[in-house]
Each structure stands twice: as structure tokens, then as C-alpha cells.
Amino acid sequence: MTGRPPLLSVADLRVAFPDGPTGRDVVHAVRDVSFDVSEGEVLALVGESGAGKSLIARVLLGMAPPTARTSGRVRFRGRELLGAARSGYAGLWGRHLALVPQDALSVLSPVHTVGDQLAAAVRSVRRVGRAEARAAAVAALDRVGIADAARRAGAYPHEFSGGMRQRAVIAMATINEPDLVVADEPTTALDPDVREQVLGLLAALRETTGAGLLLVTHDLDVVARHADRVLVLYAGEVVEYGPVKRVLERPRAPYTAGLLASLPPGEPTGSRLLPAIDGSPPSLREAASAPGCVFAPRCPLAADPCRTRRPAPVEAAAGHLVSCHRRADVPEVPTQLFGAGEAG
Numbered sequence: 410m411t412g413r414p415p416l417l418s419v420a421d422l423r424v425a426f427p428d429g430p431t432g433r434d435v436v437h438a439v440r441d442v443s444f445d446v447s448e449g450e451v452l453a454l455v456g457e458s459g460a461g462k463s464l465i466a467r468v469l470l471g472m473a474p475p476t477a478r479t480s481g482r483v484r485f486r487g488r489e490l491l492g493a494a495r496s497g498y499a500g501l502w503g504r505h506l507a508l509v510p511q512d513a514l515s516v517l518s519p520v521h522t523v524g525d526q527l528a529a530a531v532r533s534v535r536r537v538g539r540a541e542a543r544a545a546a547v548a549a550l551d552r553v554g555i556a557d558a559a560r561r562a563g564a565y566p567h568e569f570s571g572g573m574r575q576r577a578v579i580a581m582a583t584i585n586e587p588d589l590v591v592a593d594e595p596t597t598a599l600d601p602d603v604r605e606q607v608l609g610l611l612a613a614l615r616e617t618t619g620a621g622l623l624l625v626t627h628d629l630d631v632v633a634r635h636a637d638r639v640l641v642l643y644a645g646e647v648v649e650y651g652p653v654k655r656v657l658e659r660p661r662a663p664y665t666a667g668l669l670a671s672l673p674p675g676e677p678t679g680s681r682l683l684p685a686i687d688g689s690p691p692s693l694r695e696a697a698s699a700p701g702c703v704f705a706p707r708c709p710l711a712a713d714p715c716r717t718r719r720p721a722p723v724e725a726a727a728g729h730l731v732s733c734h735r736r737a738d739v740p741e742v743p744t745q746l747f748g749a750g751e752a753g
């Protein structure tokens with residue numbers, strides 16, 4: 410996105426965990442990841458399972474696992490957050506930063522009505538009376554498309570369908586109009602048509618509230634439909650980063666081409682990745698010890714430099730970064746490199 414200062418700016422982020430019998434060694438799960446998110450922008454983090462998507466999301470929100478060691482910079486509106494104590498986040502959660510998790514039941518209490526939980530979220534950041542908080546709760550449910558919101562506010566989470574619960578969680582995450590919403594695979598548990606509605610709702614909210622959205626997903630089809638820019642991660646490293654249209658129409662990294670080749674043809678919504686790329690991602694140890702590109706063992710274009718030198722990010726076009734020695738040799742049609750994924 411142009412002209413807008415970044416809301417969130419992440420630079421050279423590394424996340425390591427203790428490893429080995431003594432725990433004195435470390436393995437990195439995230440290496441040198443840099444990106445930013447602007448106001449009103451949807452940035453998608455995409456990659457296979459274990460790529461580091463959730464870890465990055467958790468680090469940004471100050472929710473890193475206790476054993477994780479982090480370095481780099483995470484600036485929110487210019488304020489450094491990495492390494493900030495939980496108290497440093499206290500004034501940010503809910504009001505400025507919010508999370509929409511995969512599983513709505515992990516954030517909704519079963520013993521309070523949805524309306525009471527939303528009203529409590531309002532009162533946690535604003536000095537308003539009960540009636541006003543309740544009215545805000547109903548308005549938030551209405552905004553996320555829950556019919557008969559005033560009555561539904563009196564229901565408990567178990568009385569909602571899965572799709573309604575996820576809408577309620579989105580209402581909760583956005584009720585105080587945060588600047589940045591982090592949505593971690595927010596629709597995994599939903600049916601394909603509900604998934605599409607909920608994603609559309611999330612992406613539309615940034616237009617009404619101006620919030621930035623960091624959308625964690627493993628699904629490039631979701632990226633194509635709902636994101637402005639995309640960061641493709643492989644084994645904890647950035648492979649490709651840039652405007653969605655440019656990256657998806659003309660990927661310069663074989664890994665991105667492989668993800669695209671994995672999309673089933675003719676199934677635009679709710680599609681899952683199919684394994685067009687042979688093999689599986691490396692373990693954290695294998696990734697750490699690889700002298701060259703971590704994707705080389707699975708890459709049909711891998712040549713000598715790929716096995717001996719880590720590729721540095723290069724600007725392939727304005728705002729489009731790619732880390733690949735063979736970027737000039739990636740064919741325009743991804744399936745030419747990998748063959749189309751077959752359903753089944």
C-alpha cells in the first residue's frame with residue numbers, strides 16, 4: 410500500500426527455542442522475517458504447516474511461548490514491543506491490538522452470555538455504563554451480521570452455530586475498534602460457505618474501522634480473495650513478499666509457484682492445498698543446518714548456488730521481494746514447474 414505509514418513494522422525477527430539434551434543449543438523457528446502492515450490493509454501470512462505463521466502472530470501480540478527467545482524489532486505505531494513485559498501490552502490488547510483465533514470457544518466463556526462478554530470487553534477499555542455497553546454489544550453483533558442481535562445477545566456461546574460463534578469473536582475483537590487485528594486461521598473450523606462469509610466480513614471491517622489486518626492462512630485462494638499483500642513463508646523464512654496480484658499472477662519463487670500449482674482448478678472457494686510439491690518441509694534442525702536455500706531439496710529448479718548459499722531478498726519489481734537464486738527462471742505458469750495438484 411502506498412502513502413500510509415506502517416501501523417506495524419517487523420524487522421529481522423528471529424524466534425528460537427532451546428534444543429538438545431542440555432537445552433543450551435537453540436534452533437530457530439523464524440529467521441530474519443521483516444514486513445509491515447499499514448492502516449486499512451490486509452496482509453496475509455501464508456505457508457505450509459510449521460512455517461512459523463502462528464508463532465509470528467503470537468510474538469507480535471506479546472503471547473510468545475515462554476521458552477521462545479526472540480530478537481529483531483516489532484514496532485507498533487513506532488513503539489518497540491519486542492521484549493516488552495506483559496504490562497507493556499496491557500494498554501494495547503483489545504483497544505489497539507486484537508486477536509481472532511482459530512477456535513472461537515478458546516476465547517468465549519461458556520458461562521456468560523455473548524452479550525455480557527461483549528459488554529465486558531467494552532467496559533474493560535471505556536468508562537461507560539451498563540446500558541451503553543450493552544447497546545454497543547448489540548450493535549457489534551448486528552455489524553457482523555447476526556440477525557435479531559438484541560435477542561441473540563442474551564444467548565450463551567453453545568446456543569450459537571460455529572459460524573455465529575466466529576462472528577461473535579470477530580465482534581469481540583473489533584468492538585473497541587482496534588488499530589490492528591491479527592486473525593490466525595480464523596475460519597479453519599467452519600464450513601466452506603460460512604468460511605467465505607466470515608472472511609469477507611473480516612476484510613470488510615477494515616474498511617469500516619480502518620484497522621489493519623494480519624491474516625494467517627495456509628490457503629492461497631483465501632489470500633487471492635481477501636488480502637492486499639502477501640508474505641510467503643517457508644520453514645521460518647520469507648520466500649516472497651509483495652502485492653497479492655503481482656505475487657500470485659507472476660510468482661518469482663518456485664515455492665510460491667508450487668503453492669499455486671496446489672490449488673485445485675475450478676474450485677475457487679474453500680479450497681485446500683493439495684500436495685503438488687513433493688516431499689515435506691525440513692525439521693527446525695535441518696533448516697538451521699542447511700548451508701543454502703532451505704527449499705532446495707524440494708525445488709525442481711535447484712542448482713549449485715541454491716545448495717551452498719542462502720538467497721538474500723531481492724526486489725523483483727516495485728514492492729515485490731523474492732529470496733531465490735533462480736527467480737528469473739520460474740515459468741509464468743506455475744503448473745509447468747510442478748504439475749497440477751490432483752484432488753483426492
Ligand SMILES: Nc1ncnc2c1ncn2[C@@H]1O[C@H](COP(=O)(O)OP(=O)(O)OP(=O)(O)O)[C@@H](O)[C@H]1O
Nearest residue numbers: 426438457458459460461462463464465474627693
Ligand atoms: N513452544 C514451542 N517449542 C518448540 N517449538 C515450537 C513451539 N511453538 C512452535 N514451535 C515450532 O515452531 C515452528 C513453527 O510453528 P507454527 O505453529 O508457527 O507453524 P504454523 O506455520 O503456524 O503451522 P500451522 O499452520 O500448522 O499452525 C514449528 O516447527 C513448531 O514446531
